[in-house]
Amino acid sequence: MKTIMEEDDNLMIVIREFDPQLHRESVESVERMCEVGPSGKISLFTDLLGDPLCRIRHSPSYLMLVAETGGPLRETVGLIRGCVKTVTCGRKLSHRNNTGSIPIATKAAYLLGLRVSPAYRRRGIALKLVHHMEQWFKQMGAEYSYMATDEENEASVKLFTERCGYNKFREPSVLVNPVYRHHIPVPRRHVKLVRLSPREAQFMYRHQFACTEFFPHDIDSVLNNPLSLGTFLAVPVQSHSSSWHGIEKFLASPPNSWAVLSVWNCKNSFQLEVRGASRLVRALAGTSRFIDRMLPWFKIPSFPNLFRPFGVYFLYGVGGAGPEAQHLMRALCAHAHNMAREGGCGLVATEVAACEPIRDGVPHWRRLSFADLWCVKRLSEEYSDGEIGDWTKARPPPSIFVDPREV
Structure with missing residues (x-):
């Protein structure tokens, strides 16, 4: 130019x-x-x-x-x-x-x-x-x-x-959830998580989301990008065999309920920092972390230290279907939270349509989320x-x- x-x-x-x-x-x-x-x-x-x-x-x-x-x-x-x-x-x-x-x-x-x-x-x-x-x-x-x-x-x-x-x-809606210092259990007895390969994920998204507004036609470039940390599919245990037979067979005969999402690593591109918070807010956040350290068995949802640079994992390709989709999405979000915890991030975020059916299955803090x-x-x-x-x-x-x- x-x-x-x-x-x-x-x-x-x-x-x-x-x-x-x-x-x-x-x-x-x-x-x-x-x-x-x-x-x-x-x-x-x-x-x-x-x-x-x-x-x-x-x-x-x-x-x-x-x-x-x-x-x-x-x-x-x-x-x-x-x-x-x-x-x-x-x-x-x-x-x-x-x-x-x-x-x-x-x-x-x-x-x-x-x-x-x-x-x-x-x-x-x-x-x-x-x-x-x-x-x-x-x-x-x-x-x-x-x-x-x-x-x-x-x-x-x-x-x-x-x-x-x-x-x-x-x-x-931008839905934001803090990353706690403790691991969030995933209900493995009721939910089966499958990690899809980039090829399987591309097949899944093109089959289920190709007609979704703003779907990128170069989804393969997104899924194969090093910042994309994986795509995960959740299904009820009772409706799926213990072995994975490939995405083609899954889509040919899907269970009554399923949910899917992918994780993107924003931490390696940029970091955020909260500034201007009052001393009271900082003190309350610090107190929650102190209590969590002293009483780890209670697994208190303590507020992470966002007053210094922190990373974010972004959840994209969020979707699902069936009566148990929201429950399955909560399990996927718990898994993504644990990935962010291991990756040293302060927040997990996603963005969905205001009327997205699976929206209520995404854990988030109202104070951090916004339209x-x-x-x-x-x-x-x-x-x-x-x-x-x-x-x-x-x-x-x-x-x-x-x-x-x-x-």
Whole structure:
């Protein structure tokens, strides 16, 4: 992308592509000045572990732009990231048997990591960054652009909905659970856990989730990524033999209930830190850990130390079916918690549709969890309506697929 210079109110702003050698330190400085996360709940500060591209480099196509002040003393004052991929945006009935569905795909772009230095806000820098990123999206052939923000972040919501032409689209729930110092037992007598190979996991997801909104068509790249720690399937013991005969036989004759999820290691990409907590909150959290250490047999759900950098494991591909699906999902989440405990993480998180049927089977703390807001924009009216019409006007489905590369 070419360097773009704009002058407004005696402030020269240069928009250019991120250069690791020139911008790494200055971008890290801007990141440290900007808090993320839900307002009024917890104030999180992110540390990208020295790699500003870590949140997008796993996507098929990606770009990072920085905004600098002009003149001899260049200062990085803003940044934005974006990536483009093919996702499912709807479904249509199969003409073969009129019972099944086939996915409808579109090329969608995702905006993330928009940051502006506090001293330079309300000067149009964020708007410039968004517009220039959208130009790149169009060059890449993207039909839609979408972004996620905290619904309580009024400045971000107004920027995108009032000034950038985005529409409020989906309101999924971010469910967050702390990682305790003790192991959570998995009910092995009633639940059988099967670890799927990447090939089996891909087969499973394409069979069960291909028509789910935002399902990435390069799911194989996600599952084979080193940050993906495994996919796990849970079934009732009484409905499944003690041996595993492969995913094909499972899908040909599935049990009445099942649940599945995959685990993504965010710890090796970035770490978070809670700042601004009162002394009382810190004291209560420390007291819970002290009691847990003194009385480990009670297995008290103590609050981990989130006031220093900590890692997160993200659960994606969360889904299931049947009357016991929520119970099976709780067993899977217990297993994921124990993985996070061994991995030294402070939190386990996932994101699901607000009306996701299996949502109540995901353990989470209300105080840490929050509602997310996804906004979407159609980038060009020149594109055909396709088979679903304008995606921005589509009704919310019961489930969505959250790509862990965009966390």
